[in-house]
Amino acid sequence: MKKRGPLLALFFGLTMLLSGCSSLTVLDPKGPAARTLSDTIIFSILMMVGVLAVVYILYVYMLVKYRAKKSNEGYVPPHEEGSTKLEITWTVIPIIIVLILSVVTVRTTMAVENVPEGYENQEPLVIYASSSNWKWHFSYPEQGIETVNYVNLPTHRPVEFRMYSFGPITSLWIPQLAGQKYAMSDMVTKINLVADVPGSYMGKNANFNGEGFAHMNFEALAMSQAEFDEWVQDVKNNEGELTEAEFDKLLETPHVGRMSFASTHLSFSPPPEEGHHHSGSTEKENGNQEHQDNKEKFPEPSSTDEDEAEFDFDPNVHPDDPTPVDPGDESTHHEGH
Amino acid sequence: MKIDATQPLEYGTEENRNKIFGFWLFMGAEIALFATLFTVYFVLVDRFASGPSGADLFVIGPVLAETFILLTSSFTIGLAVHSMRLGLKKQMMIFMVITLVLGAAFLGIEIYEFFHYVHEGAAITTSAFTSSLLTLLGTHGAHVTFGLLWGTAILLQVRKYGLDHKTANKSFIFSLYWHFLDVVWIFIFSFVYLKGLM
C-alpha cells in the first residue's frame, strides 16, 4: 500500500532503459568501451531489480498480513530470537551476488582500461587532453596540430587520450564513447577508446573546478579516417602556429570558443611525468600498448614544474616514425553502415 | 562519593577510573592522529623538489640529545608516580619538576633545530617534504609544549591541595600522556631521522 511510488517509477524507468531510449546518453554507446560500460550497467540494474523485488515482496507481505486490525486485537506476538538458518541464508545469497558482481567489475574494468578488443594491433592515435580554467586543449603530437574546445577523432581507430591539468582537477568525459577519468597537475592519466559510429558527441569536464565549470563542454566529432586526414591537412595549411606567449595568454583567458593551431604546446609546456603516481599502475595495465618512447625519457624521481628544463620533450612529440601504419584503409571499409 | 581504599589513589573513585579509561581512549585518537601525520610524511618524503632532502638536513647530534633527554624524562615521570603512590608529596613534586625541566630542554633543542633547518634552506614552505617534516615534528613539539603547561598546572594543584584522589588522578593521567609523547618520539627518531640518515 505504501511505497508503491518508487516501485512503479522503477519499472517505468526500466522500460525506458531497456527499450534503449536514446535520451539516456550513457546507455546509448557509440564505441566499444562505452558499450561495455552500458552492458555492465544494464546487467547490474537487472540484478538489483531482483534484489529489490525480494525485499519489496517480503515487505508488502509483512505489512499487509501483520498489521494491527480489529480482527487480531488481543493477539500477542511471539518472542523470536532469530533463526540461524534464515540468517545464514540471507548472508550467503548476498555474498554470492557480490561475488558475481565482483567478477564482472574486475573484468569490465580491465576491458575499459585497455585498448578495446579487436583493435589491439592498430597503432593508437595519441591525443593529449589538458585542461585549464575553463577550457580543454587537445594536442595531436603525431599530426603536429592542436585544438581548443573540440576534438576530432577518426572512427575505427583506437584513440589514447593522455590527460593532465594546468590547474584544479578536472575529469574528461565523453559518455557515449568511454567513461571519465581525472586530469591532474602532477601526473598523466589515460583513456583508451574507439568510436565506431561517426557523429558528434557531447564531451565535458565532469569534475567541479570553479566558477566556469558549467560551461566547460566540448564537442567530440567522430569521422572517417579520410575526413580526419583532410581536416588535419586543412588545419596545417590554414592555421597559425601556437607560440609560447600565445599559449600562456590562452591559459589565462577563462573562456574561449573553438580554436585550431598548426603546432602543439607540448614542446614548450610538456605534460607532467607520465605514468607515475602514488597508488597504482596504469603503466602495467596498459602495458601492451606502451610506447617505447615515454618510458626512458621520463626517469623515476619525482619531477616538478621546476624540473622542466631537464626534459627536452620535443623528440617525443614528433615520434621517430611520423607516418603511422595507415589504419585508415581497413577502417574505412567499416563505415557507412 | 565512594572511595575504594583497596585501589591506588588515582583509581580510587568511579570517576577516577572513568577518567583513566577515557584517557586511554583519547590516546587511541592521538595514535590515529600521529599515524595520519606519519603517513603524510612517508607519502611526501621523496618530494623535496629543489629543496634539501632528509639526508642533506639531518644531523644526528642534537637528535640523540633530544632522544636521551626525553627518555630520561619518561623515567623521572615514572619515579614521580611511584613517589605519589608511596604518598611522598615532596619527592613526587621534585620528580615532576625534573620532568618538566627536561621537557623544556627538549623543546629548546627542537627549536634550535628548527632554526638550523630554516638556515639550511628548509623552511616549512620550501617543499612538500619540509612541510610534512616540520608539521610532524611541530605537532609533537606542540604536544610537549601543552604538556609543560598542563604539568605546571598539576604541580601547582599538588602543592596547594596535596595528594588526594583528584590530584593523584591528574598526575597519573599526565604521566600516561608524557609516556605517550615519548613513544611517538621513538617513532620519529627511528622512522624519520635514522631512516632519513640512511
Next chain:
Amino acid sequence: MKWDEFFVTGDPLIYGAMVSIVLVSLAILVGLTYFKKWGYLWREWLTTVDHKKIGVMYILAALIMLFRGGVDAVMMRAQTSMPDMKFLDGQHYNEIFTTHGVIMILFMAMPFIFGLMNVIIPLQIGARDVAFPRLNAISFWLFFAGAMLFNISFVIGGSPDAGWSAYFPLAGIEFSPHVGNNYYSLALQISGIGTLMTGLNFIVTIMKMRAPGMTLMKMPMFTWSVLITSVIIIFAFPVLTVALLLMMFDRQFGTQFFTMQNGGMDMLWANLFWVWGHPEVYIVVLPAFGIFSEIISTFAKKNLYGYKSMVISMLVISGLSFLVWAHHFYTMGQGAMVNGFFSITTMAIAVPTGVKIFNWLFTLHKGRIEFTTPMLYSLAFIPIFTIGGVTGVMLAMASADYQYHNTMFLVAHFHYVLIPGTVFAVIAGFHYWFPKVFGFRLNERRGKTAFWFIIISFNVTFFPLFFLGLQGMTRRMYTYSEETGFGPLNMLSMVGAIGLTIGFILLVYNIYWSTRYEPRDTTGDPWDGRSLEWSMPSPVPVYNFAVVPEITKRDEFWFAKQEGKSLSDKKIEKIHMPSNSGKPFILGIAFFFLGFFVVFSWWTPAIVAGIAVLLTMAAMSFDRDDGYYIPVEEVVQSEKRLRGERV
C-alpha cells in the same frame, strides 16, 4: 583586508539575509530582556551539564541548521529548475552547494544524532548522566561555536565555494584566494574536536556506566549502534583533524602539501578527506539503524529479530567503512587492480546491510504492526533505503562508476541513502522520544500529514536525478542549455523540493500545535515501550533513575510490565549530581573568536583568543567542584509527585 571586502556585498538575497539576521537577533535580545529570561537562560541552559538538556540544545541547533541547509537546497533546485535560469550566478551557486553539503552532514545530521544520543543513551542503560557531564557540555559548545562560525561566513567574508569535499588545488590559496575555505578548515576543526570528545564520552559511558546486570549483549540496539559509532569517531576524526590542519597551513602559512609546485600532491587531500569521509557516512547511518531497530521492534510488538547478527553486522560495517575510501575516486587512474580491490570491499558492505534489512523485515513477521508516526518513517525507510543501497552497489562497480562518477546519478544515490538512512531516522526518533523529554506526544494526525508530504516529495525530488545522471548531467552545474534536454526532469525535481519544504514546515508546525493543544502524557510510557527509558516518568527528573534497576535480560522493562513487576521499588538513597558550569560556554565563545580571527589571519587578536582558551581550560583544571547531593526526601517527594498520577 578592506572593510568593503569584510561584508559580503552586491547580492540582494544576502542583504535580505543580513537584515533578517539582525532583526531576529534583536528580537531575541529584546524578548529575553522583556520577559526577564536572561537568568533562566543562563542557569537552565547555557551552564547546564544535564545530558537531557544538552541533547535538546543539540536537536534545536540541528533543526535550525536543517532549515539553513534546506534553504540552500531549495535555491539550488530553483536555479537548475529551468535551462539558462538567471536566479543565482555561478559563484553564489558554488557557495550554496558547498554550504549545503557541509551543513547537512556536519551541522545537521551529526548534531541531531548526538542530540538523540545524549537524551536517550544514559536512560537506556540506567545511568545518572554521561561519564563526563562537563566534557559533554564542552562538546556541545564547541560544535555550536563551529556551526556559528561556519554560518556567519555568508555575510562576513564569503562562504567556501570548492564543494563540501574541498578538493585541492581548487580549494588552495591559488584558486580560492578569499577567506571562504579558511572558514571551512576552522569551523570544521572546532566542531570536530567537540565530536571527538563526544565519541570518547559515550564509549566510557556505555562501557562503564551500565546498570548492574546489563551485559553488552543485553543492551538495547540503539546503545549498541552508538557504541560502535563512537569507536568509529575515535579513529576517523583525527584524520580529519590532520587534513584540516594541513589545509589551513597550505592556505595560510604557505606550506606545500597539496599545492601544484614543489612536490605538493593534490590527491593526498582527496585520500585524507575520504579516509575520514566514508566512515563519517557510517557515523550518521549506524545510530539511525539503532533508532529504527528500537522503533520497529516497539510497534511490531515484538523483540528485535536476530539481535546477535544485528550487532555483528554493525561491527563488520564499521570495520569495512575504513577500507573503502578510494571508491570516491575510481577515476583517479589508479589502475584496474586497485579499483577492483576497493570495488569488492565496497560491495561487501551490502552483505551486512542486507542482513539488517532482512532482520527488520522478520521483526515485522508475526508482529502486530501499529502505524504510528515514528513507525511510518521507519517503515518508509526500508524500501527507500534499499534503492539507495542497490544503487550503491551499482556505483561500487569501478567500471560502471566511470559513467556515474560526478553525475546526478551519484547525487540521487547518496540522497537515497542519507535521507531515509539519517533524516527519517532522526525525525522518527524525534517523534518517538519527544514525549520522554517533554511529557506529551506530537499530534499523530498532523505528524502523519507531514510524513506523507515528505515521503512522496522526497521521491519526486530525487528519483528523476537518477535519469538526469544517465543523461549525462554532472553535479554542481549551476546552469545548462536547452539542447541538453535536462530541463523537464529538473523541473519535476523542483516540484518535489517545494513539497519537501511544505512537509518540513508542517512538521515544525506540529511541534507548535502539539505544545499548545496535545494532552499531557501521565504514564511515562505512551508507546508501550520495551527499553529502560520508558520505565521512568516523563519528563524525566533531573537525576534520571531514583534507584538504578537490576537487569536480567534484554527488554527488561517489557517483561517487567508483563509480570507486573516494578523496576523501581528499591530503597531510595541520596543522589550525587554534577554542578552546572559556565566555563564550557565561555570556552565555546573563546574558540569561536579564536577561529574567527584566524580565518582573517588577524594574528594578534587570535593569540589573545588562544590565551583565553588556555586560561579557561586552566580554570577548569583548578576547579574543585565536587557536585552536590539531592537528599532522599527530595527524591522521594519528586518520585511521588511524578509517579503518583500514574496509578
